[in-house]
Amino acid sequence: MSSLLEIKNLHASIEDREILKGVDLVVHAGEVHAIMGPNGSGKSTLASVLAGKEDYTVTEGSILLNGKDLMELSPEDRSHEGLFLAFQYPVEIPGVSTANFLKTAVNEHRAYRGDEPLDPGAFLALMKEKMKLVEMDPSFLQRSLNEGFSGGEKKRNEIFQMAMLEPTLAVLDETDSGLDIDALRIVAGGVNALRTPNNATVVITHYQRLLDYIVPDVVHVLWNGRIVRSGDKSLALELEKRGYDWIKNETAVEA
Amino acid sequence: MSTLPLATNIQDAFDALATAMYGTSAEPFHSARKAAMDGFNERGIPTTRHEEWKYTNVMPIAAKTWRHVQNVWSDGTITDHVHPVPGLQNAIGIVLRNGIIHLTGSTIPDGVEIMPLSSASVEDVNESDLHDNPFAVAAMALSSEGVLVRVADNVQCPHTIHVMVCGETDDDGILLTTRVFVSAGRNAQVDVIETHHTLGGADLLSLGVCSAVVHEGARMSYVKIIDDASALHHIGQLTARVERSGTFASHSINLNAGFVRNDAQIKLAGELSQGFLYGTSILDGVQYVDNHTVVDHMVPHCHSEELYKGVYNGASAGVFNGKIFVRPQAQKTTAYQSSHSLLLSGKAQVNAKPQLEIWADDVKCSHGATTGQLNEDAVFYLQARGLERSKAVAMLTNAFAAEVLEKLPHGELKNHLLQRLADKLGAAGL
Ligand SMILES: Nc1ncnc2c1ncn2[C@@H]1O[C@H](COP(=O)(O)OP(=O)(O)OP(=O)(O)O)[C@@H](O)[C@H]1O
Ligand SMILES: [Mg+2]
Numbered sequence: 001m002s003s004l005l006e007i008k009n010l011h012a013s014i015e016d017r018e019i020l021k022g023v024d025l026v027v028h029a030g031e032v033h034a035i036m037g038p039n040g041s042g043k044s045t046l047a048s049v050l051a052g053k054e055d056y057t058v059t060e061g062s063i064l065l066n067g068k069d070l071m072e073l074s075p076e077d078r079s080h081e082g083l084f085l086a087f088q089y090p091v092e093i094p095g096v097s098t099a100n101f102l103k104t105a106v107n108e109h110r111a112y113r114g115d116e117p118l119d120p121g122a123f124l125a126l127m128k129e130k131m132k133l134v135e136m137d138p139s140f141l142q143r144s145l146n147e148g149f150s151g152g153e154k155k156r157n158e159i160f161q162m163a164m165l166e167p168t169l170a171v172l173d174e175t176d177s178g179l180d181i182d183a184l185r186i187v188a189g190g191v192n193a194l195r196t197p198n199n200a201t202v203v204i205t206h207y208q209r210l211l212d213y214i215v216p217d218v219v220h221v222l223w224n225g226r227i228v229r230s231g232d233k234s235l236a237l238e239l240e241k242r243g244y245d246w247i248k249n250e251t252a253v254e255a
Numbered sequence: 256m257s258t259l260p261l262a263t264n265i266q267d268a269f270d271a272l273a274t275a276m277y278g279t280s281a282e283p284f285h286s287a288r289k290a291a292m293d294g295f296n297e298r299g300i301p302t303t304r305h306e307e308w309k310y311t312n313v314m315p316i317a318a319k320t321w322r323h324v325q326n327v328w329s330d331g332t333i334t335d336h337v338h339p340v341p342g343l344q345n346a347i348g349i350v351l352r353n354g355i356i357h358l359t360g361s362t363i364p365d366g367v368e369i370m371p372l373s374s375a376s377v378e379d380v381n382e383s384d385l386h387d388n389p390f391a392v393a394a395m396a397l398s399s400e401g402v403l404v405r406v407a408d409n410v411q412c413p414h415t416i417h418v419m420v421c422g423e424t425d426d427d428g429i430l431l432t433t434r435v436f437v438s439a440g441r442n443a444q445v446d447v448i449e450t451h452h453t454l455g456g457a458d459l460l461s462l463g464v465c466s467a468v469v470h471e472g473a474r475m476s477y478v479k480i481i482d483d484a485s486a487l488h489h490i491g492q493l494t495a496r497v498e499r500s501g502t503f504a505s506h507s508i509n510l511n512a513g514f515v516r517n518d519a520q521i522k523l524a525g526e527l528s529q530g531f532l533y534g535t536s537i538l539d540g541v542q543y544v545d546n547h548t549v550v551d552h553m554v555p556h557c558h559s560e561e562l563y564k565g566v567y568n569g570a571s572a573g574v575f576n577g578k579i580f581v582r583p584q585a586q587k588t589t590a591y592q593s594s595h596s597l598l599l600s601g602k603a604q605v606n607a608k609p610q611l612e613i614w615a616d617d618v619k620c621s622h623g624a625t626t627g628q629l630n631e632d633a634v635f636y637l638q639a640r641g642l643e644r645s646k647a648v649a650m651l652t653n654a655f656a657a658e659v660l661e662k663l664p665h666g667e668l669k670n671h672l673l674q675r676l677a678d679k680l681g682a683a684g685l
Binding site for chain 1: 637640
């Protein structure tokens, strides 16, 4: 199995405050990883650093995606190389329609691969097909991107975009939060449908419930800027029952 | 203080005009112009100590010498000089070539009158009401020519009226003055577009006044576009009076202008009348646009709405000053104003000042002014989906600015301007 993502000893800080303090993580093609951990432990920070957000400074360590050094790449090229981050809080963008934005995004990806832009008909057909995957209403396409969308609609829209861009590594930051029970099933079904032996998914979540639908191969606990425990899906069940204190205590003892 | 060259130029031009008019100087027109000249001398050229000119320093303009022209034009037809504006091919064209009128385009339909001011009667052009802007008053003093457009009661003018203010510049820099009168009769409807064009590379100072009257139940839109005139210095005043149940909308669109000061004033004089003021400025380099607006709610049950947006790159600068008056008797007024500016460069600058004077108590009024940079989280969101940073910025900037242009009533012209906007902001094809 080749490793799709390889994070080694990653340290990152914001405004001189170190948030990530040596993260190690290897994700192989075909796998699903779950990252859990208390609020403020650095999960979203890890996702942002992967996506190349400038506010964070990487002070140590390395990230390889498909063997390519991510740190060398702009956020857009990380996307072109197959990384997709579904944001915990998708930004509202007034005046830019979802359809128009996606047309640009898809064609930028195609240009990077040396492909011609999609003609409008083919693009529309592709959007319709992918919207079905997350049961999204086509009326959203003409609305401004995320503007006035409900919490759940924003999350669905993220997975719809993921379906359009077909990433090799998808990082889903609390995509389950804000979804009602039916929407959770639909969105999880969409994510599963997009799985292939050549791509991988990292889900950041607080709830075991999501993992009933998107079954992880590995579950990690991120605490205080480090992955302090990894295990199989039973770890998520144990966390659901016992919370995080026992891990914090054990980690404190080890340290 | 010695007299500023511009003030001297204006006085000399007036004297020359009076001499040329010898024998007709007792005419009411000329006495009105004389009153305007006195008005200009009273007001003088404003310094930045003047409240209405606090941010806009006209001294660099006033210190230069300008030569007033009314009747000079090079050879060739107008189409050699002015590119046709998409969406206006079927318009009724009124070309003011260095102040001289020339009609082009569609034939004038029944119920619509277009005439040079020299043919208009004094009742048509009520000059007693002097505008506040001293430069507008100067334009009144110097314009022996101009155009009057009158749409009769119940007539819907089928074509847009396109006024092209064209100035041909030589090495000296010329001073151009323009007067436009538009009147929409009861339940009539008319759309007017004023575009500005400079030919030749030297500086041009263009002063303009437009007086609009919207009679009962009539609708009028007045769109002013300055887009191929980087050598242009323009100071203009538009005043619209709206009678009962009438609607007036003004758009001030500045895509490529050297220096612009636009005063747009709406007097809501009849109940149930409505006024809309829109503005879009997309500037770079050292371009400068100052929009001063006034909405005067004189009677009850009127509605006004105002939205101005500006995008400032390079060392460009802008001013927005928006006054709303609600007179004591103007109960049940609704008046909304907002201005938003996007600064894309550290050297760009904006001053925005809303001024509400509300003397009635049963009203709904609001105002909001924002000045800021692009939302970096939004830029990052687009980048994370594969858009190059420059394209992400272009897409967001374009979306910000397009909101006002979307309100234009003209389909094809709107699309043309949206395209111009996208081109200018590097968002074409996004
Ligand atoms: N821009 C910032 N400035 C200062 N501190 C920040 C900034 N962004 C994040 N942090 C801090 O970094 C820490 C980790 O935040 P992060 O959002 O990565 O946590 P998280 O694990 O995703 O939490 P949650 O489960 O609540 O989403 C928090 O203490 C947070 O306050
Ligand atoms: Mg988070």
